[in-house]
Amino acid sequence: MRRIIVGLIMASIVLAGCAGAPATPSSVTKIRLPMGYIANVQYAPFYVAVDKGYFAEEGIEIEFDYRFETDGMKLVGAGELPFAVASGEQVPLAREQGLPVVYVMQWFQKFPIAVVAPSSKGIRTPADLIGKQVGLPGYFGASYVGWRGLLNAAGIGESDVKTQDIGFTQVAALQQGAVDAAVGYVNNEPIQLEAAGIDVDVIPVSDYVSMVANGVVTNEKTIAENPGLVRGFVRALLRGLQDVIADPDAAFAISTRFVEGLGANPDSDEIQREVLAKSIDQWRGEPLGRSSAAAWDTTQDVLISMGLLEQKLDGAQLFTNRFVDEVSR
Numbered sequence: 001m002r003r004i005i006v007g008l009i010m011a012s013i014v015l016a017g018c019a020g021a022p023a024t025p026s027s028v029t030k031i032r033l034p035m036g037y038i039a040n041v042q043y044a045p046f047y048v049a050v051d052k053g054y055f056a057e058e059g060i061e062i063e064f065d066y067r068f069e070t071d072g073m074k075l076v077g078a079g080e081l082p083f084a085v086a087s088g089e090q091v092p093l094a095r096e097q098g099l100p101v102v103y104v105m106q107w108f109q110k111f112p113i114a115v116v117a118p119s120s121k122g123i124r125t126p127a128d129l130i131g132k133q134v135g136l137p138g139y140f141g142a143s144y145v146g147w148r149g150l151l152n153a154a155g156i157g158e159s160d161v162k163t164q165d166i167g168f169t170q171v172a173a174l175q176q177g178a179v180d181a182a183v184g185y186v187n188n189e190p191i192q193l194e195a196a197g198i199d200v201d202v203i204p205v206s207d208y209v210s211m212v213a214n215g216v217v218t219n220e221k222t223i224a225e226n227p228g229l230v231r232g233f234v235r236a237l238l239r240g241l242q243d244v245i246a247d248p249d250a251a252f253a254i255s256t257r258f259v260e261g262l263g264a265n266p267d268s269d270e271i272q273r274e275v276l277a278k279s280i281d282q283w284r285g286e287p288l289g290r291s292s293a294a295a296w297d298t299t300q301d302v303l304i305s306m307g308l309l310e311q312k313l314d315g316a317q318l319f320t321n322r323f324v325d326e327v328s329r
Contacts, residue, residue, distance in 0.1 A: 049240030088212025113146025
């Protein structure tokens with residue numbers, strides 16, 4: 001997934017309380033949900049939760065907002081929207097700007113950014129990147145934060161690698177030999193390149209450093225004034241997530257009703273099924289939905305090293321596992 005970001009992916013996992021019967025809602029709350037990316041099979045947990053009525057059982061009606069120009073963090077921080085899908089590193093950056101956002105559910109248990117290179121380049125470890133030309137989709141967002149996190153963990157200086165902004169053209173740039181390697185999403189670019197007949201080596205950021213990835217963000221006001229809404233949203237999404245992990249084929253079929261063109265072309269569908277499978281690998285965790293204080297500390301350390309964050313913030317300001325724990329009992 002290129003930008004879920006503010007970029008992209010669980011069967012023998014038990015969420016006993018997640019499927020518990022919610023209280024019957026007295027009214028329907030309509031929610032516009034900024035997604036940060038186009039409609040895609042990677043959003044299967046949301047689609048399943050809508051299709052199976054899990055959000056409806058919580059009195060929630062979802063409108064997916066796929067517009068790139070929608071700044072979900074600012075809208076949630078200003079109290080104009082109750083939720084947004086965002087990458088974890090965006091939370092401390094928003095808090096430092098005075099936006100009272102709080103991360104309430106970790107959807108991706110692994111930070112999904114990776115360095116991808118044709119196998120012919122011999123780039124299999126971070127050390128192999130030294131002196132190489134690496135394409136970045138930009139010097140911003142989850143891709144860049146993941147890249148810097150990888151370099152920090154490997155003890156490699158940014159000046160030790162030659163980088164260039166190639167936009168979101170990683171696949172084409174690698175096919176054309178414009179760069180030796182590129183930074184992308186582990187559940188996207190490697191799959192596209194292999195489908196094009198190019199053998200690749202992948203260096204997942206999560207193999208070297210644990211940072212907070214994509215999840216659900218709300219704000220302090222919603223937590224204080226309407227905790228039941230937060231609880232219901234988290235419960236519905238966790239149920240959808242659990243179902244996708246348990247039955248990816250059924251989740252793919254449901255996703256065809258939400259993603260234009262999905263299910264219409266056997267060749268492209270094969271790629272998208274692999275995208276979903278790789279995404280599920282990124283979502284797995286026990287229990288589902290929780291984030292760790294250690295990962296938040298590491299994420300902030302990376303941001304500070306990049307000069308994007310002045311000082312480390314208290315984790316209690318950034319996240320809570322309260323709602324995941326409540327619906328998982």
